[in-house]
Amino acid sequence: MAAAIGAGSRPVAGHSDAAATGGLGAPGYVVLGMVGLGARSGYEVKQMVGQSIRFFWTISPVQIYPSLQRLERAGYITGRAEPRGRRPRRVYEITGAGREALRDWLREAGPMPWELRDIGLVKLFFADTLGPGEAAGLLEAVRRRSEERVAALREVEPVAEAVSEQGDVYPMLTLRMGLAVHQAMIDACDEFARTL
Amino acid sequence: MAAAIGAGSRPVAGHSDAAATGGLGAPGYVVLGMVGLGARSGYEVKQMVGQSIRFFWTISPVQIYPSLQRLERAGYITGRAEPRGRRPRRVYEITGAGREALRDWLREAGPMPWELRDIGLVKLFFADTLGPGEAAGLLEAVRRRSEERVAALREVEPVAEAVSEQGDVYPMLTLRMGLAVHQAMIDACDEFARTL
DNA sequence: TTCGTCATGTAAGAAGTTACATGATTTC
């Protein structure tokens, strides 16, 4: 159908090639950004990612801790040991150089690959192989999945609202994107079901 | 914001763990499905993927050829050498067992992870770090990206229409999904720009 | 005292990517 679909957007090496993202790799900038927004420990970075950008980016602890070390060596964050009792703990703060590096990354012009991996849509694509009844069941399953996502995102809206009133308005936008995208999928399911 | 976003959808191992997809792995079923839809060689599988499900699934030749061999060993496809002149070439057809295996996979109930990786949205999320002007530029870049996708997808609509009239109606649905999703992102950008 | 959460890692491995190699055939 469309050689055109990918027009001009050669996939970036891996997901976040250092060369394509200014030397740190996308995960590194995500960690840097979260520290900039107030995450103090690696653990808090993980929490914040799970609570905010999980809809379009994930990261595991295994990537976070080495990233923090690299960022500190680069002078983009400063860390100090702040154990809780005898439990080790290291807290970080972004530096001026770190904030500048983050801004430079945000300003980088290059391509911004949008990569969706969705087994549900793959199955729907082949659904004609099934009978009409079973295909409709698959359609319903995909629809339900998006409804669950919408419900989950709606629960977070008040938090984003609060952040927005503090002056950070863009997290609200990315939340609305998530809502809009899944609502669009639900609507597409409904419209298709009508035409059947 | 939302521990809830991922509610109940533990990420599947890698992207397509064999255990989670009935023994072949998602890429294997994609190849099987494409052969079932008429792709004859590995090369044609690659072409078809690029022209149809590229919006939500990608696959590289390096995965296709081993998949074809595994599928043939499993008895899901039959292959025969059919060189073009002196150039080697192997063409395949799906078997009854293969069609049944594909249907079984489509009927599998398990979770259907929806995974989006989008550097553009990550950058937008952090956009408050920039000044309002530069942030707006980033918003415009994300918007433009979706517009390009919509334009590319629109070009393919006639093909999907034709396929639909041949009796395979679900490819049309997945194409409409792509259009709806990117249009939703454009609309979200516009609405946000108005409220600024 | 037991469970949930905070907190930081190591080890092993799956999956998928780019880059490269090769060569024939068709099209301009």
Add this chain to the structure above:
DNA sequence: GAAATCATGTAACTTCTTACATGACGAA
């Protein structure tokens, strides 16, 4: 005769994931 496309791979490498290990703190 050159360029684009058809066609099938190998090799090396990133990236990211799961599974596991460890242990302290706070609340019920």
